[in-house]
Amino acid sequence: MAVAGAIAALGIVLAVVAPGYFSAENLRDLFLANLPVLLVAIGMTLVIVAGEIDISVGSVFAICAVAAGVLAKAGMPVWLAGAAACLLGALFGSINGALVAYAGIPSIVVTLATMVALRDGLRWTTEGAWVQDLPRAFQWLGLTQAEYPFVAASLTAVLTIAFAWGLRHVAAGRAVYATGSNQDAARLAGLDTAAVKCAVFAIIGTLTGLAAVLNAVRFNQIPSNAGIGLEMKVIASVVVGGASVAGGRGGVPGTVLGVILLAAIGPALTFLGISAHWERAIQGAIILVAIAAEGMRLSVGGRALAPVKTAQA
């Protein structure tokens, strides 16, 4: 796969020029910093495979983090506050899902609407103030700084493997592919496609809530403007990982690779001593090269079979 190749190339350059990049400490920091992107990207994989898209995740992310903080501050145990934030995420996701599946509004319209509405709603209520003076147990979920990465890593690993396996091998997972490949055929085959769509949005909402909590507990205060641009990062990771925005194609392993590639580039440029000013251009170029290479590979291999998909976004 082109993405794996790009990661390998980047890795070799780094290993030669800046071996410090592969220190356990740096890898741990990279993992923790990109944990939210990974979790949301897993949810986004489901949504995109089902033929939909969700651009409201950044706003939901910010709201869930603030909600977890406010609840914890009000005296709720941290794990309960975290669970409540996940539930809130699930609620927002279900609202998106219901509007898409039952009201029949295209998902990009629905989530564009919830994205701006939720972001401005949060701005209005918080007026930009941060959640401060959190209980001591909030940071690191009451664990120590050394223990927390292991807990977060195991939780993420379990979730990633569960979704990767479940999407391929469980009936509910196959239903997502069926819905995304051809909704009408899936419905005629007896699948409740509306329920599938609603479910994938509920899942991405929950995962966004979880990502927000796991990110928030690394700090002792919560800013109210978090997650701006998260949707772009996440969607880029998922599509670079090989998912088709037309639906029906993609998977969690590819997404993980996509997240790794995009997460690795930014700090890699600092390690290589490249000026911050060119970072965005290089990121864009790498995305384009990766998908162009992938596109050409596919079109050489299967042009006769592939339907004309020109400009079908």
Add this chain to the structure above:
Amino acid sequence: MNKLTSAVFGLASRSSSSGRASGGWALLAVIAAETALFAAVAPGFFTLGNFFEMTRFSVELGLLAVALTPVMIAGGIDLSVGSMMGLAAVCFGAAYRTWHLPLPIAALCALLAGCAGGGLNALLIARLELPALIVTLGTFSLFRGIAEGVTEGAVNYTGFPSRFLFLGQGYLGGVIPAQLPVFVAIAAAYFVLLHRSVIGRALYAIGFTARGARYAAIPVARRVGLVYVLSGLAASVAAIIYVSHLGQARSDAGTGYELDAITAVVLGGTSVFGGRGTLRGTLLGLCALAVLQTGLHLAAWPSELTGILTGVLLLATIAADRHIRVRAGARPIEEEFEVKNTQVAVLCAAILTGSIIVAGTNIWLLRGVTTASRLSDGPPAPAAAHRTVIAMMPKAKGDPYFVSCRAGAEEAARELDVELLWDGPTGLDAAKQNELVENWITRKVDAIAVAVENRAGISTVLRKARERGIRVLTWDADAEPDARDFFVNQATAEGIADALTDEAARLLNGKGEFAIITGALSAANQNEWIAFIRKRLQDKHNGLKLVTIRPSDDDRDKAFAETQTLLKVYPSVKLMMAISAPAVPGAAEAVRQAGRKDVNVIGLSLPNINKPYVRDGVVQTVVLWNTRDLGYLAVYASVLASQHKLDAGARELQAGRLGHIDVRGSEIVLGAPMLFNRANIERFDF
């Protein structure tokens, strides 16, 4: 949007047979309702001048939306248009200012850049058949990235000749914004392309089914490629107009415009799946958004409502449209949309109602005024019932820094019993600042106090406000001196830079390496501070070495991650200087988690969000002035100026609890920057 334009297109599309518009009924009703509502509650909304002003703000966005319509009708999407604007603006600025090319050639350079960018999209999407969403997501980063790389984020091209600025700021015949004809011409060209040509017909076919279109002998790749090239071209035209509107060309031009443009197109009933939509719908969509935004500003309702209402509007309109379509029966493709007489009647009725309300309120107002003046004929003239209105604008509303300024501003407004309108862009956005000032001029406030984001860009509109008899003050950051009456100066850029650099030198004992975490790479303030910091290093602190500058985009989490990386890459760095309010706690947390007790953190930020770190000794010093006092002083000065108790030549003023404040020339000086550290930080709460 301009009523006339949309009406013309509305009538024209009557006989159009290509595709069907939708959102017609629902959107017309929405616009009528908005107009009626704001005409009733927002002073100055229902005037001809305001309608023309609205069109001015909508031109750049409108161009993008118009260009996106055929792209989306052909089943694609272009997320790169906003970034393309940034790149074209930089090309234009560089061509004119750096290479000293004549204006038309510079404009040509920008247009060529637009074509090239659009061409790249076209190549990847139409030839290589890659999904449009991913390709333009990639070029979204690429274009903006090139613009930032070339200018290092910091170069701001200004000093364009006035005949060029006329295009974006002037009026034809005294009322019509100069850029409006350009927009009308381009929209008309797009109308012909989309609704009157074989190519337009082909685009609908492609959007409906690309495969079918190919079997019908339509050159799919060429047609699709064309719309992307045109979209790049339209974005570069928008960039030129944007530059002439703001008087500056910077790499951040058009940030976030892509989503606004898509919102307008989708609101206008264009299907995101392709094959359905009209230009008329897009113009109506633009109109609905523009009316909403301007109306909220004029009514002085919180601008956060814009996002919430836009979201509701999107969902409601699309749902209503779908409901109507489903009820009308399954005639998905060939169904015609016409402006029915009933619809015209409803629209006319709404406008009529609106104008009657306006007329009514005017008569009532007039009567009020005449009564008052009759009363004031009597000897003990009671003060007119008019309550002083002070309009005050921060650079960004959600920023904790400005939130704390607001607290002081409101305190002063209560003391003086004046009405305070506090509104501003939600993020740093020079264009939005201009728009708000225009709205406040229309609303006829007594004084305007602006924290200027872009010096060159806002001065024209501030001068206009002064001409209309409104007192204009700037605070936090200044405009051109002749564009305002007074500048409430909290501390100069040089003062801030010197304070930070001296503090760094003190902590490092005059010798060592340090790194800077800035806000966004293109942030004007931060870049100015960095320039002065470099100067101070050269002049006074030769032993200090600035090893690198990293952006945080004003995001605490990004500042955290950048600092973590910096600590590993540059182990010899002993001091982190964070010069954006959220970046200081971010950098501090990274230093604390890394356990690097040898690294100092200082920066420009607010005491409250840094208290935990100052207490623990992670952050040594926070440099800032008393932001609450700054807001307080700005309101006091505005009120005094509006009552003509503070005029040119004044040497001092009395500002409530702050007592005597010096006025130097036309600058009202708050005082030197303060240093917050362990010893004093607990005494401050903002």
